[in-house]
Amino acid sequence: MxxxxxxxxxxxxxxxxxxxxxxxxxxxxxxxxxxxxxxxxxxxxxxxxxxxxxxxxxxxxxxxxxxxxxxxxxxxxxxxxxxxxxxxxxxxxxxxxxxxxxxxxxxxxxxxxxxxxxxxxxxxxxxxxxxxxxxxxxxxxxxxxxxxxxxxxxxxxxxxxxxxxxxxxxxxxxxxxxxxxxPSFIRFGHFEHFAARGQTTELRQLADYVIDRYYPACRTTPDFGGNAYAALLQAVAQRTAELIAQWQAVGFCHGVMNTDNMSILGLTIDYGPFQFLDTFAPSHICNHSDTQGRYAFDRQPSVAYWNLLCLGQALHPLAGEVDTIRAALQAYPRTFQDALARRLQAKLGLSSPHEGDEALVQALLTLLAQDGVDHPIFWRRLAHAVDSGDFSPVGALFSNRAAWAAWLLSYSERLALVDKALAAKLMLKTNPKFVLRNHVAEQAIRAAARGDMAPLHTVQRLLAHPFDEHPGHDAWADFPPDWAAHLAISCSS
Incomplete structure (x- = not known):
């Protein structure tokens, strides 16, 4: 050195x-x-x-x-x-x-x-x-x-x-x-770099380093006939699927899911034009540089799979046949669907699956999108409603009250099959009161630019315990002000 x-x-x-x-x-x-x-x-x-x-x-x-x-x-x-x-x-x-x-x-x-x-x-x-x-x-x-x-x-x-x-x-x-x-800042793009240049020795060196440091089980798995590189691709696909399911459940938009911004460890990395949803708008684009909407909220799961295909292509010289790579990547859709369903059920206080849960969830998401309901406030109010039995604050978020009432009836019938106290407890641990909305970050930024770090430190403390109530700080969890609609986040940083 x-x-x-x-x-x-x-x-x-x-x-x-x-x-x-x-x-x-x-x-x-x-x-x-x-x-x-x-x-x-x-x-x-x-x-x-x-x-x-x-x-x-x-x-x-x-x-x-x-x-x-x-x-x-x-x-x-x-x-x-x-x-x-x-x-x-x-x-x-x-x-x-x-x-x-x-x-x-x-x-x-x-x-x-x-x-x-x-x-x-x-x-x-x-x-x-x-x-x-x-x-x-x-x-x-x-x-x-x-x-x-x-x-x-x-x-x-x-x-x-x-x-x-x-x-x-x-x-x-x-x-x-x-x-x-x-633990590591290695990205999909590190593998693409050596694969694109035909540097198979370095590609193998990098893959061996990642396997031995972070995925040692890939050396001993019986999957793929003991092919550690295919097993690595499968493990990365699984971690990536779990991550994207968590993003979708909490309403997080990354904004720039390029392959060089995808962690080989399944971490959220490179926070640029990100956003937590305000209203639930599945096609929301948080990055105003994304003129084609490639990284819209509802396209994140498919983009992640596309990125994994790029990683699979990069690992092809090591992992072997195309069919082997395809088989390894099949871990992504299976893991993602299961993980997202599990997390959305938990948001509803349902700790174990039951017939009809998928239809119940999809009906709710459709209703939230049609009415443009505030995403974090809806879920938090719903958690409190299950706890208190008073659903009127939740119903106030909807303009289509008849559709809401119909869904609530179905949900109430499902809740009758579980312990409501346990359901509410699960929901309050699953649906945060505080998330870093654009207007919350903007207030901290504007104050810091004036030399006042107090709002930033307050927001940091609230976000460190997002499921707690934090009495006296409700304003940081309220609806976004009108001026927040004009905030634009780009790749420039």
């Missing part, structure tokens, strides 16, 4: 570093230091993630932490690098991509990688400046931690540092560096 750049000081974090991804070799990455950020200041941090890494949360308030996590210093014993990958963007092969503004600091002894996002240009920045802006960095910080609290697999966020340095996007904004954490 080359010595640290003399231009940057080093900071002793007390962490023991591993460099297993770095040890894959120069075909997989480029070593380089971050670009310093002028006049950095702390914005937010996650004590939980700090403890997960073995860091004292109080240390994050020190100048050493500020300098390290803003890219002005290097970690003692770390190895900063940007990885290379390729991918399909909006369904079109984009060729070589890579970490255009992210740097891996290393891997801790707990097996967690730490990465700076917004730390400056890399060889993979293409025409970009390598920076992230405060606006999108706040959104990713909050949503990373919110998704974890919802039980949805995700990258995590350790801390966020800001800077007055100007960054040009649609307008001039200010810079930020987000420190994010995951």
């Amino acid at each position: 080359p010595p640290a750049s003399p231009a940057l000081p080093t900071v002793d974090t007390g962490l023991a570093w591993n460099h297993r991804f770095a040890d894959l070799g120069p075909a997989f990455h480029t070593r380089l230091p971050p670009t310093p950020l002028p006049a950095p200041y702390p914005v937010a941090h996650s004590p939980e993630v700090a403890r997960l890494l073995g860091l004292d949360p109080a240390w994050l308030a020190t100048d050493d932490a500020l300098q390290l996590f803003s890219g002005n210093a290097l970690p003692a014993g770390g190895d900063t690098l940007a990885s290379v990958y390729s991918g399909h963007q909006f369904g079109v092969w984009a060729g070589q991509l890579g970490d255009g503004r992210a740097l891996l600091l290393g891997e801790t002894e707990q097996g967690l990688e730490i990465q700076l996002k917004g730390a400056g240009r890399t060889p993979y920045s293409r025409m970009g400046d390598g920076r992230a802006v405060l606006r999108s960095s706040i959104r990713e910080f909050l949503c990373s931690e919110a998704m974890h609290a919802l039980g949805i697999p995700t990258t995590r966020a350790l801390c966020l540092m800001g800077s007055p340095a100007p960054v040009l996007r649609e307008s001039v904004e200010t810079a930020a560096v987000l420190t994010r954490v995951a």
Whole structure:
């Protein structure tokens, strides 16, 4: 490992570093230091993630932490690098991509990688400046931690540092560096990169690394005649299906499901133009750069499968026959349908399936869409209604009261077959009161831009326990204000 750049000081974090991804070799990455950020200041941090890494949360308030996590210093014993990958963007092969503004600091002894996002240009920045802006960095910080609290697999966020340095996007904004954490940041695009170049040796090296580190059961499975690479594809398909089912159940729109934004571990990764649904609109497009609606909410399940087909194609030199790849990918539709049905039933307080449940769920989703009912408020009110027996606050959300009454009758007949107290308890643990709606994030962003971090920290605390009531904070769970209808989220960050 080359010595640290003399231009940057080093900071002793007390962490023991591993460099297993770095040890894959120069075909997989480029070593380089971050670009310093002028006049950095702390914005937010996650004590939980700090403890997960073995860091004292109080240390994050020190100048050493500020300098390290803003890219002005290097970690003692770390190895900063940007990885290379390729991918399909909006369904079109984009060729070589890579970490255009992210740097891996290393891997801790707990097996967690730490990465700076917004730390400056890399060889993979293409025409970009390598920076992230405060606006999108706040959104990713909050949503990373919110998704974890919802039980949805995700990258995590350790801390966020800001800077007055100007960054040009649609307008001039200010810079930020987000420190994010995951067991791995390897994407489908890493495999596509080597497959597209015919670099089968490196492709096999990467696949073996992923299997041995994250999917060791693939070595011993009897499936596919002991073909570990086909078993890997099947395992990734299953994890991806479970993830997408969770997105659909909670009303999360990713917004830019390119293959280079798909985690090989089934994590939610690369929070860009994401959104939690306000009204239940299945065809909702949250990314105003997505002019064709490729990544609309109701298309996310099929897009995920398309991305898995791309991964299967990349693994073809290792996994063997096309029929084997097809068989491995069949895990996706089976797992997705089962997982989504299970999660939607839980949202209704139904812990075990019963004849007619699928029709009951589909009738409800149709009704929610026809009336444009607020998604998070409906589910939370329904949970309270099952608990109290008063469904009038739920009925008030519908304009078609007759259709609602008809569905409620069917639902009441189904509830008669279960313990209502247990059903309500399940629903209150399944349907969050607080999610990171666009207008909630926007209020935190606008305050932070004025130097007021209090709203951001309040939202962070609420999202850390999204199923709790948090008396006195109902405004953060209310209907979106009229001005929120004009918020537009794009790929620019």
